[in-house]
Amino acid sequence: MAFYYSEPSHTFSEYLLIPGYTAEDCVPANVSLRTPLTRFRKGEEPAISLNIPMVSAIMQSVSDDKLAIALAKEGGLSFIYGAQSIESEAAMVARVKNHKAGFVVSASNLTPDSTLADVLALKAKNGYSTVAITDDGTANGRLLGIVSSRDYRVSRMDGSQKVSTFMTPLEKLVTAPAQTTLKEANDIIWEHKLNSLPIVDADGRLLYFVFRKDYASHKENPLELLDDQKRYLVGAGVNTRDYQERIPALLAAGADVLCIDSSEGYSCWQEKTIAWVREQYGDSVKIGAGNVVDRDGFLFLAKAGADFVKVGIGGGSICITRETKGIGRGQATALIEVCAARDEYYRATGVYVPVCSDGGIVYDYHMTLALAMGADFLMLGRYFARFDESPTAKVMVNGVYMKEYWGEGSNRARNWQRYDLGGAGKLSFEEGVDSFVTYAGSLHDNVEISLYKVKSTMCNCGVKTIADLQKNARLTLVSATSIVEGGYHDVVLRSGSQIK
Numbered sequence: 241m242a243f244y245y246s247e248p249s250h251t252f253s254e255y256l257l258i259p260g261y262t263a264e265d266c267v268p269a270n271v272s273l274r275t276p277l278t279r280f281r282k283g284e285e286p287a288i289s290l291n292i293p294m295v296s297a298i299m300q301s302v303s304d305d306k307l308a309i310a311l312a313k314e315g316g317l318s319f320i321y322g323a324q325s326i327e328s329e330a331a332m333v334a335r336v337k338n339h340k341a342g343f344v345v346s347a348s349n350l351t352p353d354s355t356l357a358d359v360l361a362l363k364a365k366n367g368y369s370t371v372a373i374t375d376d377g378t379a380n381g382r383l384l385g386i387v388s389s390r391d392y393r394v395s396r397m398d399g400s401q402k403v404s405t406f407m408t409p410l411e412k413l414v415t416a417p418a419q420t421t422l423k424e425a426n427d428i429i430w431e432h433k434l435n436s437l438p439i440v441d442a443d444g445r446l447l448y449f450v451f452r453k454d455y456a457s458h459k460e461n462p463l464e465l466l467d468d469q470k471r472y473l474v475g476a477g478v479n480t481r482d483y484q485e486r487i488p489a490l491l492a493a494g495a496d497v498l499c500i501d502s503s504e505g506y507s508c509w510q511e512k513t514i515a516w517v518r519e520q521y522g523d524s525v526k527i528g529a530g531n532v533v534d535r536d537g538f539l540f541l542a543k544a545g546a547d548f549v550k551v552g553i554g555g556g557s558i559c560i561t562r563e564t565k566g567i568g569r570g571q572a573t574a575l576i577e578v579c580a581a582r583d584e585y586y587r588a589t590g591v592y593v594p595v596c597s598d599g600g601i602v603y604d605y606h607m608t609l610a611l612a613m614g615a616d617f618l619m620l621g622r623y624f625a626r627f628d629e630s631p632t633a634k635v636m637v638n639g640v641y642m643k644e645y646w647g648e649g650s651n652r653a654r655n656w657q658r659y660d661l662g663g664a665g666k667l668s669f670e671e672g673v674d675s676f677v678t679y680a681g682s683l684h685d686n687v688e689i690s691l692y693k694v695k696s697t698m699c700n701c702g703v704k705t706i707a708d709l710q711k712n713a714r715l716t717l718v719s720a721t722s723i724v725e726g727g728y729h730d731v732v733l734r735s736g737s738q739i740k
């Protein structure tokens with residue numbers, strides 16, 4: 241006879257936190273959200289920790305290099321999506337690793353033979369007022385001069401005038417060599433009252449600009465997640481098929497951590513993939529696995545050597561796995577059981593394997609609940625898809641700005657993993673939808689407010705760290721009627737008032 245669980249599985253919205261005693265120093269400014277990303281032995285530090293408990297989903301519509309840089313700046317980490325060629329995934333990883341905060345690869349470039357009309361057209365197109373003039377018109381050509389808006393007067397000059405006649409030539413520019421630090425660059429900018437400082441290599445090739453106006457923004461990120469060479473940390477998604485080719489390429493590009501990306505991780509495929517990584521690289525390469533929704537699945541992956549385990553089947557906003565395949569489990573119940581298994585494994589072996597709650601976070605308070613239920617960090621898709629930095633188009637739908645967001649199991653994703661099951665192509669089926677999410681602005685502003693809410697709730701619970709929240713939180717299931725009580729009720733909203 242089949243096994244039946246005695247309790248139904250629950251979602252985040254069915255739980256609430258009960259406050260604990262709040263001491264005087266228990267204020268959001270004193271709360272730390274630092275959390276382990278990879279497995280560690282009792283008494284030792286994890287090889288990688290996050291400064292905020294957020295990672296971005298391994299999805300085409302979420303995690304490219306741009307989002308990865310923005311999230312690492314805040315202290316979190318992206319897993320670059322794996323549903324692309326090995327070369328393009330590795331190139332995205334490399335772009336994150338090569339990104340130097342404050343050092344910008346020139347986006348507007350012309351040759352001395354270009355004209356004022358070309359300068360104006362370029363400015364209209366991309367909005368930048370500083371144009372690098374290089375021998376070949378590329379971002380890394382030999383620097384010959386700069387054109388900024390101070391070099392020309394549209395009303396007095398003819399559009400056909402050559403750039404060479406009005407640019408500020410190299411001999412009149414202040415430049416700095418390749419090894420200049422951001423601090424040194426900013427000192428030079430102040431000293432010479434510059435708007436931009438070109439960084440050039442020994443052959444006179446332009447490497448980057450450092451802009452005066454960017455200075456303030458680089459001082460605002462005390463939590464940024466950096467490696468020992470001060471480069472941003474970045475993760476990458478892998479699959480259980482081409483890993484022998486993909487993983488070496490991602491590591492060569494600089495990936496700091498890998499994650500097997502699958503709807504379901506309790507399989508020989510994941511065991512083999514992790515075993516291969518251990519054979520090739522020992523423990524030096526970090527790889528997470530998943531997804532699982534129960535104790536058995538967690539213990540299987542922990543024993544297989546996973547550096548973290550991801551929880552969640554069918555709870556994502558774009559997921560239709562439960563409807564198409566009838567597998568999955570309420571995210572809260574899955575998480576609670578897996579976190580109990582993690583603690584059991586820790587007691588038995590002295591090895592802590594962090595747990596990631598993947599999918600289904602709708603409100604900011606769900607983040608606090610997931611952490612209280614034991615998650616060490618959260619994977620978010622919909623949440624990040626709404627921001628400027630996500631890779632998808634911003635479109636107007638019925639007068640409201642939206643961003644596109646589609647599942648990795650949707651037809652739009654054309655995820656080759658899913659079309660290579662050995663069966664005929666016509667047998668493939670969709671497990672995700674293609675959708676819109678409401679545009680929400682910049683990642684920085686949204687993450688800041690979401691985490692401020694998490695921290696203030698932690699203060700209500702009387703805790704200042706995620707570990708203490710996991711230990712001390714008290715949670716209650718709520719009845720259907722008390723969910724109604726929790727919203728506004730028995731009042732008539734004034735017109736224009738909005739509930740977020």
Ligand SMILES: NC(=O)C1=CN([C@@H]2O[C@H](COP(=O)(O)OP(=O)(O)OC[C@H]3O[C@@H](n4cnc5c(N)ncnc54)[C@H](O)[C@@H]3O)[C@@H](O)[C@H]2O)C=CC1
Nearest residue numbers: 480481501502503504509552553554561648649657658671
């Ligand atoms: N978290 C969730 O609830 C869900 C997530 N997704 C997302 O969709 C994407 C694709 O996920 P999946 O379809 O689960 O991809 P997958 O590659 O893990 O699995 C696809 C199929 O291939 C099989 N398979 C895997 N490796 C194999 C190998 N080496 N040889 C032979 N067969 C093998 C699996 O058993 C499965 O039937 C991922 O990005 C995933 O995150 C999709 C559905 C649900």
Ligand SMILES: O=c1[nH]c(=O)c2[nH+]cn([C@@H]3O[C@H](COP(=O)(O)O)[C@@H](O)[C@H]3O)c2[nH]1
Nearest residue numbers: 297556557559599600621622647648649672
């Ligand atoms: O059933 C599914 N079909 C899909 O096409 C799909 N694509 C992604 N995912 C999973 O959803 C997570 C993101 O969920 P949220 O948008 O709720 O944050 C992701 O992190 C994935 O675990 C999918 N699940």
Ligand SMILES: [K+]
Nearest residue numbers: 504505506507
């Ligand atoms: K399985």
